[in-house]
Every structure is written in structure tokens, then in C-alpha cells.
Amino acid sequence: MKQISHIFLKDVRRRWPEISASLALLAAFGWKAVFGWTHPGEMAAATGFAFFDYRFLAGFIVVVLPIAWVFLILRVVQSESLVGDRQFWITRPYEWKSLLFEKVLLLFAFINLPVLVLQIVLLWRAGFHPTHYVLGLLWMQFMLCLILLLPTVTLAVITATVIQSLLALLFIVLYIVGMVALSNYIPSSSFSGPLDNINPLLLFATCLLVIVLQYARRKTKTARLCIVALGVVLLLILVATPYRAIVAHEYPSLGSGTKAPFEVALLPGKNSADVPVTEEDVQMSIPVTITGLAPDSIINFDGVRFELSAPGKASWDSGWSSGGRTLYPEQGRTILDFTLKRRLFDRMRDTTVTLNVSLAYTLYRDQNQREFVIPNGKFELAGVGVCSAEPTPFSADFTCMAPMRRPESFLITADASANTCPVDKNEVRATPGSMTRAWQRGGSDPADFDIDPVQTFNIYASASNPGKNGGFMIYGFCPGTPVVLSNPVEVFKSQTTFSAEGMNLMDYREPPPQLIRFFRERSMLENPIKPVGSPHLTALCSPRKMLSCGFSPQLTIE
Amino acid sequence: MNNPIHTENLTKRFRSVEALRDLNLVVPENAIYALVGPNGAGKTTAIKILMNILQPSSGSAAVMGHKSADLRGKLFSSIGYVSENQRLPDWMRVSAFFEFLRPFYPSWDRDLEHDLIRQFDLPLDRKLSKLSRGMRMKAALASALAFHPKLIVLDEPFTGLDPLVRDELIQGLLERAEESTVFISSHDLGEIESFASHIGYLERGELRLSEELSTLSDRFREVELTFDSPPVLPAQAPDTWMQLSSSAAVVRFVETGFDQEKTNQQIQQILGAPRSVTVSPMSLRSIFLVMAKAGRQQAPESQI
Numbered sequence: 001m002k003q004i005s006h007i008f009l010k011d012v013r014r015r016w017p018e019i020s021a022s023l024a025l026l027a028a029f030g031w032k033a034v035f036g037w038t039h040p041g042e043m044a045a046a047t048g049f050a051f052f053d054y055r056f057l058a059g060f061i062v063v064v065l066p067i068a069w070v071f072l073i074l075r076v077v078q079s080e081s082l083v084g085d086r087q088f089w090i091t092r093p094y095e096w097k098s099l100l101f102e103k104v105l106l107l108f109a110f111i112n113l114p115v116l117v118l119q120i121v122l123l124w125r126a127g128f129h130p131t132h133y134v135l136g137l138l139w140m141q142f143m144l145c146l147i148l149l150l151p152t153v154t155l156a157v158i159t160a161t162v163i164q165s166l167l168a169l170l171f172i173v174l175y176i177v178g179m180v181a182l183s184n185y186i187p188s189s190s191f192s193g194p195l196d197n198i199n200p201l202l203l204f205a206t207c208l209l210v211i212v213l214q215y216a217r218r219k220t221k222t223a224r225l226c227i228v229a230l231g232v233v234l235l236l237i238l239v240a241t242p243y244r245a246i247v248a249h250e251y252p253s254l255g256s257g258t259k260a261p262f263e264v265a266l267l268p269g270k271n272s273a274d275v276p277v278t279e280e281d282v283q284m285s286i287p288v289t290i291t292g293l294a295p296d297s298i299i300n301f302d303g304v305r306f307e308l309s310a311p312g313k314a315s316w317d318s319g320w321s322s323g324g325r326t327l328y329p330e331q332g333r334t335i336l337d338f339t340l341k342r343r344l345f346d347r348m349r350d351t352t353v354t355l356n357v358s359l360a361y362t363l364y365r366d367q368n369q370r371e372f373v374i375p376n377g378k379f380e381l382a383g384v385g386v387c388s389a390e391p392t393p394f395s396a397d398f399t400c401m402a403p404m405r406r407p408e409s410f411l412i413t414a415d416a417s418a419n420t421c422p423v424d425k426n427e428v429r430a431t432p433g434s435m436t437r438a439w440q441r442g443g444s445d446p447a448d449f450d451i452d453p454v455q456t457f458n459i460y461a462s463a464s465n466p467g468k469n470g471g472f473m474i475y476g477f478c479p480g481t482p483v484v485l486s487n488p489v490e491v492f493k494s495q496t497t498f499s500a501e502g503m504n505l506m507d508y509r510e511p512p513p514q515l516i517r518f519f520r521e522r523s524m525l526e527n528p529i530k531p532v533g534s535p536h537l538t539a540l541c542s543p544r545k546m547l548s549c550g551f552s553p554q555l556t557i558e
Numbered sequence: 559m560n561n562p563i564h565t566e567n568l569t570k571r572f573r574s575v576e577a578l579r580d581l582n583l584v585v586p587e588n589a590i591y592a593l594v595g596p597n598g599a600g601k602t603t604a605i606k607i608l609m610n611i612l613q614p615s616s617g618s619a620a621v622m623g624h625k626s627a628d629l630r631g632k633l634f635s636s637i638g639y640v641s642e643n644q645r646l647p648d649w650m651r652v653s654a655f656f657e658f659l660r661p662f663y664p665s666w667d668r669d670l671e672h673d674l675i676r677q678f679d680l681p682l683d684r685k686l687s688k689l690s691r692g693m694r695m696k697a698a699l700a701s702a703l704a705f706h707p708k709l710i711v712l713d714e715p716f717t718g719l720d721p722l723v724r725d726e727l728i729q730g731l732l733e734r735a736e737e738s739t740v741f742i743s744s745h746d747l748g749e750i751e752s753f754a755s756h757i758g759y760l761e762r763g764e765l766r767l768s769e770e771l772s773t774l775s776d777r778f779r780e781v782e783l784t785f786d787s788p789p790v791l792p793a794q795a796p797d798t799w800m801q802l803s804s805s806a807a808v809v810r811f812v813e814t815g816f817d818q819e820k821t822n823q824q825i826q827q828i829l830g831a832p833r834s835v836t837v838s839p840m841s842l843r844s845i846f847l848v849m850a851k852a853g854r855q856q857a858p859e860s861q862i
Contacts, residue, residue: 002661003661003662006658006661006662010658014649084645085606085611085612086641086643086644086645087644087645088644088645088646088647088698090611091609091611091634091637091639092634092659092662093631093632093633093634093635093662093663094630094631094634094662095631095632096630096631
């Protein structure tokens with residue numbers, strides 16, 4: 001203990017500039033967080049740019065604070081460098097356990113503890129009692145250690161100087177870029193699955209091994225080999241994982257006697273033969289109808305897989321990719337998108353093809369429904385936090401502050417015709433039955449990974465079936481709007497497949513955006529109000545609710 | 559603990575280069591053992607293995623009764639190690655350096671520390687980075703002596719120092735080394751000769767000799783023989799004769815196993831009766847120059 005405190009004081013004397021800088025930045029982070037809550041308009045309303053306005057400072061602090069911590073860790077650990085054979089301390093009576101504990105203590109004292117104190121202060125300032133969130137606070141500390149401290153300490157123990165560390169970091173970044181690039185060539189590898197937890201576990205185990213190995217034995221070569229071995233293992237996992245078998249296991253097909261919770265059928269496409277195919281990546285849009293979904297059910301497409309075959313010409317399999325799209329009972333249609341290489345498209349375009357679409361989905365049951373009229377100003381929502389729904393020129397969504405984490409599953413449903421938001425020029429009220437949905441889904445951990453324990457977030461509203469009223473329809477949430485709050489829960493995961501034979505690819509091609517724009521303008525000139533029912537309905541979203549209109553190329557809701 | 563340092567067949571390879579080969583070294587207690595040899599002989603490698611800075615490829619080394627690979631933590635509280643290449647905490651002032659090290663050593667002697675600081679004339683308020691090379695070595699040595707180490711290991715401590723600093727270091731070392739075993743590697747044979755009790759000669763990773771310095775000095779002699787007419791040099795001289803050469807009627811060689819009676823007999827048998835014989839003792843420097851030259855001429859495996 002004497003040795004620990006002795007080295008600790010030496011390091012504090014030596015590293016006070018780095019310690020002071022990181023503490024000052026942490027204090028600035030606290031200021032940024034509080035300023036963000038108390039001046040919510042600063043971020044949204046600012047239109048200009050100045051070096052010392054809130055947005056710049058907030059962004060600067062968020063970027064620089066982790067860098068300051070990384071620098072502090074490198075400097076502290078490398079004060080007694082474990083790499084090399086010339087350091088005076090390696091032939092002095094340092095106990096390795098004491099030295100390791102001293103570094104841990106110092107990082108705890110000047111990173112973890114100040115963060116914990118700041119988090120308690122922020123919770124208290126936001127009106128949440130800190131003692132109610134002890135588990136969440138501990139979880140945040142745990143995540144901070146796992147995601148930032150442990151990897152950085154590992155980097156520090158296998159390098160002698162900050163420059164060496166940065167070079168090693170560069171190699172790691174290149175490796176990650178390479179892995180990401182490689183994953184693009186491995187079908188289904190981008191689909192999130194149960195194996196996602198293995199890589200972090202391997203990373204953390206290797207970090208711990210390397211740190212202990214270095215402090216106990218100073219076997220730098222062996223420690224670096226462990227890191228290289230980890231890289232090889234992760235590469236092998238990426239390449240050799242049986243993704244399809246895992247998806248089949250995680251999303252088992254329903255038995256022959258069990259009825260699927262919904263049915264999918266292909267809709268006719270819109271031939272775009274008049275638009276020349278010049279793009280290298282040809283975007284395909286497959287409009288489908290979804291029927292049979294129970295009124296209290298929600299489907300989330302977690303993964304989607306497309307297979308094309310043109311007898312005697314070519315066949316193609318996209319592999320599984322993340323779906324990330326949600327279907328509510330009132331929605332009858334959706335669009336499934338994928339991209340084909342031009343070369344393949346050209347080989348199949350003049351013939352009929354068979355399309356097989358596999359959908360890996362999770363079925364949710366909408367539970368705990370309760371009616372609620374949005375009040376003026378801030379209001380408390382049980383299980384969520386403190387929210388408000390004051391419309392801004394840009395949005396009409398819920399803005400909430402939640403302690404520790406976003407709600408795991410919180411759904412807001414409203415009939416858009418009962419919307420109380422002010423109607424701007426060129427906007428119209430939706431017809432009755434036009435539904436607005438906003439589903440906030442967070443993790444199930446005790447806290448989100450963040451420094452700020454007060455999660456500030458928007459719950460975005462989207463029109464799940466906008467109706468047919470013409471013009472830009474209002475569908476946000478404003479004070480006075482009656483809504484239904486609920487908490488959908490997962491029922492089961494499964495997969496389903498549908499086939500379409502005799503398809504002509506040109507009927508489902510989505511021309512490039514600039515050509516779409518050209519044809520849209522031409523179309524608007526010919527017919528100012530576009531008929532509802534087209535797959536390209538996103539053009540009808542109100543400009544001030546653009547964020548909610550689902551401009552994602554992956555999914556266009558009708 | 560009889561021998562503070564003891565190695566058996568200690569070998570160290572760096573890829574294809576064999577830096578040490580089957581080193582069998584015994585350093586007796588309270589000896590001042592000087593390990594000498596040309597550059598690249600493996601002296602620093604041997605010391606680094608002894609101090610557990612490097613790991614041997616094969617063989618074993620024991621220091622203070624412990625395997626060198628186990629040498630860490632508390633075991634260093636009785637070992638003082640100073641190397642010319644050691645990286646000191648340059649940001650510390652001299653006073654802070656001593657203050658920092660003090661609690662690590664239960665046997666740290668404040669009076670001795672003050673004596674050493676005074677004797678070495680160390681500027682307490684100056685940062686280590688601002689000290690001259692000689693001053694840094696003195697600071698390092700003082701910090702390695704102030705806790706009465708049982709074993710002092712010095713790797714080339716005199717390299718690049720001016721004679722005055724060298725004298726100060728040696729004096730400081732000798733005054734405090736009575737209770738310690740000193741293991742020192744050095745190029746400075748002249749200085750070593752003045753205080754070493756034992757000597758080891760390392761060449762190309764092999765220990766060519768290891769013995770007491772007095773024995774070594776006794777058995778090496780420069781012999782000069784003058785004959786009436788130029789003698790015929792033998793094709794095969796005795797193994798103990800080195801650098802055999804002749805110039806007209808004068809023959810010179812170095813006898814590495816000098817024994818008055820035996821050497822005279824050998825001369826008579828091989829070269830005949832000389833008109834005069836001059837036998838001169840050799841300095842350590844001369845002895846090792848002869849050995850180094852012989853080492854370069856002979857096959858690496860040959861032994862003296």
C-alpha cells in the first residue's frame with residue numbers, strides 16, 4: 001500500500017497538466033449537458049456558425065474529452081513503460097501488483113470518480129434522484145472501463161511512447177477498415193446476430209490478458225502476439241461464421257400447422273424502361289402488400305434476403321442484411337429495396353426472373369395501452385422520463401430527458417386527424433384514420449453507454465398510413481393532441497419467404513435520385529397533385545417534418 | 559548463499575546471432591568481479607539476463623540464490639544496478655529522485671545518501687535531464703549504493719567519462735563495496751586493474767577465462783630471448799606461447815602459463831640456449847590485447 005501511494009503521488013506530480021486538462025474538459029462537458037437542457041433551442045435554432053457558439057463548443061468537448069482521457073492514460077501508464085530494457089524502474093524493487101493497482105487507482109481517481117461525481121450532479125440537476133439509479137451509474141462506469149479505459153491501457157502497455165501508441169492505433173484503424181471492407185464481400189455478415197457478443201468478449205479477455213502479462217512478466221513480444229492473434233481470430237470469425245445457419249436457428253420457420261402472423265404479396269412495379277440504365281449499382285424497389293397482421297401486433301423486419309434466378313442465365317443471392325423496418329397493423333404496403341450490380345442486371349433485364357424474398361422478423365404485441373392527452377410544457381411519463389411536445393419550425397416530436405437510458409420499448413400512437421399542431425401554409429389536416437406512430441426502442445441494459453446520465457432524445461413521429469387528403473399533412477405531436485401510449489413486447493422471432501415468378505427487373509428498378517427528381521418535376525408539371533398510392537409518396541411530407549418522413553432509401557412507407 | 563552470481567551453460571540467441579554461448583560463470587561472495595571483453599562480446603547481454611531484463615535462450619542463471627527469471631520486486635532491494643544505457647526519470651530533480659527511491663528500500667541509509675551526494679558533489683536542485691553524463695552516472699551510482707546492496711552490478715559505468723569522474727566513481731564504489739559483491743563490465747582495463755579481485759574475459763559470447771586477477775597477472779609474462787644467431791622457430795609452439803615472433807636473433811612471445819622453471823625448460827628444448835632472457839610482467843591491458851588478437855586469429859572454438 002505504501003508503494004502504491006508513493007508511486008501514485010509521483011504520477012500526480014508528474015502528470016498534473018494532463019490530469020488538469022481532462023478534469024477541465026469534464027467540467028466543460030457538465031456545463032454543455034446542463035446548457036443543452038436549459039437552452040434546448042440553441043442547437044435547433046442556430047443557423048449561423050461561430051467558433052464559440054454552443055454547437056461548436058458542445059461538439060468540441062465531446063470529441064476532445066475522450067482524446068484527453070486517452071492521452072492521460074497513455075502518459076500515466078507509460079510513466080513506467082513496460083516496453084524496452086533501459087527503464088531504471090525495472091531493476092528497482094517495484095512490485096508489479098502494486099504498480100498495476102497504482103495505475104488503476106490513478107485512472108479511477110482522475111477519470112472514473114470525476115465522471116461518477118459529474119453524473120450524480122447531472123442527475124440531481126435534471127431532477128432525478130441519484131440514489132434511485134445506482135445500478136445504472138455502476139453500469140456506466142463499467143462500460144466506460146470496457147470501451148475506453150481497458151483498450152487504451154492495453155495499447156499503452158504494449159507501446160513505449162505516445163507516438164508508438166498512435167502508430168499502433170493507426171494499424172488498428174486500418175485493420176478495422178479492412179475488416180469492414182471485407183465484410184462487404186461476405187454474404188450475410190452484416191446481419192446482426194447472436195455472435196455479435198463474442199467479438200467484444202474476445203477483445204476484453206485479450207486486453208485483460210495482455211495487461212496482466214505485461215505487468216507480471218513484461219513479455220512485450222508475447223503480448224503483441226496476443227493482439228495479432230486476436231486480429232486473426234476475429235478475421236476467422238468474420239470469414240468462417242455460418243451466418244445462414246445462425247439466422248435459421250435464431251429465426252426458425254413456423255411449423256407447417258402454424259399460421260404466420262402476416263402475409264406478404266408482391267405488387268406490380270412501375271416500369272422505368274424509358275429511363276436509361278447508366279448507374280453501376282442498380283437500385284431495385286419491390287413494393288409488397290402486408291395483410292393479416294392483428295390489430296395489436298407489430299412486425300419488425302430484422303433481416304431480409306433476396307434471391308434472383310433467371311433460368312439458364314444467372315442466379316444471385318444477396319445474403320442476409322439488416323432489415324431495420326417496422327410494420328404496424330394499419331400499414332398495408334411497404335417497399336423492400338436492394339441493389340444489383342449493373343453487369344448482373346444487364347444479364348437478367350431482358351428475361352423473366354424468379355425472386356425469392358426471405359424476411360427474418362420479430363413479432364411484438366402492443367401492451368399496456370393507455371390514453372393520454374399531451375399537456376403544455378414539460379410533463380412526466382412513467383417509464384420514460386420528463387418530456388415535452390412543443391412544436392418547433394422543424395419538428396413536432398416528443399423531446400424527452402430520461403435518467404440513465406432510453407425506454408426499452410415505448411410506443412406513441414395517434415390519429416393524425418386529431419392532431420392539434422398549428423397548420424402552416426400548404427399544410428392540411430389528415431383524414432380520420434390516418435395514423436401517426438413513434439416507437440422508441442432502447443437497450444435492455446441498466447444504462448446507455450454515455451458520459452451524460454441524462455439521456456436527451458426525440459421520439460420521432462412518422463405517418464404509418466397518411467391517408468389521402470392531398471397536400472402536406474400534419475402528423476406530429478403537439479400539446480392537446482390525444483395519443484395512446486403503450487409498451488410493445490417481443491412475442492417471438494421467425495422467418496417467412498415469398499416468391500414472385502415471371503418478374504421483369506425493369507418493372508422494379510428505381511432510377512437514380514437525379515433522374516427521379518427530373519421525372520418528378522416533369523410529373524408535377526403535368527399533374528400538380530401526385531396520386532396517392534405511388535411507391536414514391538415521401539414527396540408529400542411537410543417540409544417542417546422532413547425528419548419524420550422516412551427518406552431512407554431502404555424503406556418508403558405508403 | 560555462497561556465490562551471488564552463478565550461471566550454467568547460459569546461452570542467448572537473437573535470431574541467428576548467438577550473443578552468449580554456454581556461459582559458466584561463478585562470482586564469489588565479496589569479490590569485485592570484472593567482466594571484460596571487446597565490443598559485442600556479450601557482456602551487456604549477460605548482465606541483462608542476470609538482471610532479468612532479458613530471458614536466456616537456454617541454460618540458467620542464479621542471482622543471490624534466485625533464478626534470474628524470478629528476479630523482480632523485493633529481490634531488487636538488495637541489488638544495485640547501474641548501466642550506461644539506463645534511462646533515468648529525467649524530469650525529476652536530483653533531490654526528488656532520491657526522495658522517490660527511498661521508500662522502496664527498507665535498508666536505505668540517509669546518512670550514506672548524504673555522504674554520497676556530498677562526495678559526488680551532486681546538485682540537488684537540478685533536474686536529472688540537465689546533468690552531464692558523468693553527473694548522471696554519479697547520481698545513478700549513489701542511488702544504487704545508498705541502501706547497502708549486497709550485490710552491485712555495473713554495466714560499463716565508466717564509458718565516456720573523464721578521468722576525474724572515473725576516479726570519483728571508483729573511489730565512491732570501493733569505499734562502500736566492502737560489504738558487497740561487485741560485478742562490473744568495462745572496457746577500461748587500466749581502471750579495472752586497480753581494484754578488481756576477479757576477472758572474466760568474454761569473447762564472441764564465450765568466456766575465455768575467469769580467475770582471480772592476481773593469478774592472471776602471475777601467469778602472463780612477456781618473454782624476450784636473445785640468441786647468438788637467428789634460431790629456427792618451431793612449427794608447433796607450446797599452447798601457452800602466444801604471439802611468437804622473431805627478428806634476427808631476438809625471439810619474443812607471451813607466456814600465458816608462466817612458471818620460471820618450466821618455461822626455461824621449454825625454451826631450452828624448443829629454441830636452444832639463449833644468450834639472454836628478459837621476462838617482463840604484463841599489464842591487464844597488454845594481456846587482453848594479446849588475447850583479443852589471438853582470438854581473432856584462432857577459430858572461435860579454441861580455448862586459451
